[in-house]
Amino acid sequence: MPELTYLQAISDGLRTEMRRDKRVFVIGEDVGVYGGAFKVTLGFQEEFGHWRVIDAPLAETAIVGACTGAAIMGMRPVAEMQFADFISCAWDHLVTVAAKQRWRAGTAVPITVRLPSGGGFSGGPFHSQNPESSFAHIPGLKCICPATPEDAKGLLISAIQDPNPCLYFEHKHLYRRIKAEVPEERYTVPLGKARTHQEGDDVTVVTWGAMVYTATEAAQQIDDLSVEIIDLRTVMPWDKAAVLESVRKTSKVLVLHEDTRTGGFGAEIAATIAEEAFEELDAPVKRIAAPDTPVPFSPQLEKAFIPQVDDVAAGLRELAEY
C-alpha cells in the first residue's frame, strides 16, 4: 500500500470518484488552473477538463446554490470552499434549500462541500474555524470530519455517493503532517460509524479531526493510565452506540473538540451520556474545547485557544484521580 499524506488521500479519493463516475464534478474558487488553495485538485483540470473542474467566481452562494441545482438534475457536485470559514456566505443554500428539500419536497440533494477547517498556523479569526457543530444542528445535513488518510479517502467517496448534502471538514493542520498507508483501490468508509483509535480501560476520550492526535499524545504522557480514544469520524450522524459502549467499559469520559465550548457538539455528546449512561459513570463527564472567543491570530493567543496536549493530559489526570 502506498503511503499518502492526508491531503494526498483526499485528492486520491476525489480523483477515484471522478474517474469512475462521470456525474462527479468539482467547482470552487481557484480549483482549476491553480489546483486549489491547498492543491487538493492539482492536475485535475488537465485530466478532467474545465467543465468538470470549474473555476468559479468568488461567489459561495452561487457555488453551493448551483451545486444544489446540478445535483437535482442528476449530477454529483463537489464544491470546495477555499476555507471552511467562508461557508457562512453559503449558509442559506445549505440550511434553507439543500437541507430541507428532501423532507419537504421529496427532492434529494446529493452534494458534497469540502471545507478546509481548523487552526494551528496563525490563520486568524477567518481562516481557522471548525464550524461543524452549527451544521450538525441542522436536520438534513451530514457532517464528516476525517482524522486519518485512510478515512479521508473512504469518507470522501462515501460523501460523494451519499444522497444527502454532506459537509466534509478536512483539517488543514493534518494536510501534510499526517501520513499513512492508504489502499490504492476504491473503498468506502460508512458514515456514522466511529473508529477506536486506541483501546483502553480507564478513561474514554471522544473526539474527531485533529484532536485525535492531541488526545493520543496526551495519553502517551501518562504512563499508568489506559486511555481509549474514540474517533467519531462523522459528527452527524454520530455513533452513539460506540460512545456508550466505551463509556460502559471505562466509566470515565472526556469529550474533546477544537470548536468553541458553548453549544459545541461535545455538549450533545455529554448530554446523551448523562441521559443514557448516567449510572455507568464514575466521574462527571469532562469537556475540553476552545474558549468562547473567535480564533486568535498571534501564536501565543492561538495556543491558548486550541486545546493543547498538556490541557488534555491535565484533564485525563483529573478524571483518573476522581
Next chain:
Amino acid sequence: VAIAQRAEPVGSLREVRDAGLDREDLLQVYRNMVLTRGIEERGHILYRQGKIPGSFYTGRGNEAAAVGVATAMGSDDVGTPLHRDMGVHVTRGVEPWRIFAQYMGRVDGPTHGRDGNVHMADANLGLIAMVSHLPAMLPVAVGCALAFRIREEKRVSVAWFGEGASARGDTHEGMTLGGVRKLPVVFVCDNNQWAYSTPTHLEFATEHVADRAQSYGFEGIVVDGTDVLAVYREAKRAIEKARAGGGPTLIECLTLRMEGHAVHDDAFYVPKQMFEEWAKSDPIERFRSWLRENAEMTDDEEDAVSADVKKLLNDALRRAEESPLPDPSQLGEGVYATPEDLDTPHHK
C-alpha cells in the same frame, strides 16, 4: 436612463403564428390563465372559510407573465417558479386538486402537509419547489443549467425572481455565474412594483431591473407583463437563444400586484389610482378581447372554457377536502434521503 430594450406588443394572429402558437394553442393559453386565477380565487374562499392554515398568497395580475413564460418552455426544460407564478404550475400540467390539498395541509398535496401555499413542485413537470428566502432558487436554477451545459444537453432552465428579491446577493451571484459561463438559463423578473409595502424606487436605483443585464454580459428586456403574447414571444426567443448556446437573458415582466402581499394585507400603501390604472389592463380580460378581435373566439368557445374550468375546480375542491390530514407519527421520516429517493424524473 434605461439600458434594457422594451418589447413591442404583439399585433396580429400571424405574428403569433410566427412565434410558434396556433389558434388551438392560444385557446389553451387562455384556459390556463382562467384556471390560474380560478385556483387562487377558490383558495381565497377556502382561506376565509378557515380551511387554510397560516397565510395565503396569490399572483393576481401576474397570470399572463407566468403562463406566457411557461408556454415558451420545452417539455424537458426546468424551472423554479415562485409564489406569484401559479400559472407556471398550471401550464406545466399540475392537477388543481393537489394544489388545494397543499393549501389545506393535506396528505395529497405535493409536500404532504410539510410545507404550505405555493412551496411545492411536481418533478414530473420539470419544476423545483421554492423556499421563502427569495431569490434562493435563482442560483439553483443556474446550477440546473450548469448540469445541462456539462452534459451538453439542449435543455434550458428558467429562474424566476421578484423585483424585491433582486436586491439580494443571490441574484448578483447567480447572474454572475450564469453570465461568465454563458449557461442556458433565462432569468425572469416578476416586477409587480411592490416588495410587500416597499415601492420600486426604494428597491433599486436603475430605471428597470433588466438594465442590470448588461453588467452581467447578457441581454435585458422589459416586457409588459399583462400582455401574454408579448411575454411568450420574448420568453421563446430567450429560451431558444439559451438552448442554442447564446447564454442567459434577463426578462423583466412589468405588472402590478393586484392584491396585498398576502391575504392579511389590504395594500393601503398602494395608491388607489395605480390599482385603477392597472385594472384597465387586466391580463385575462386583455387576452380575451384580443382573442375575440384577432382569433375570432366565439361565445361558445369562451363559455366552454369557463364551464370546463368551473367543473375542474369543483371536482378538485371536493377531492382535496377528502384528502386526509397527515399522520404526526410520520413527522421524522425522510429528513435524510435514501438512494431510492434519487429515482425521480429530475435526478435521472
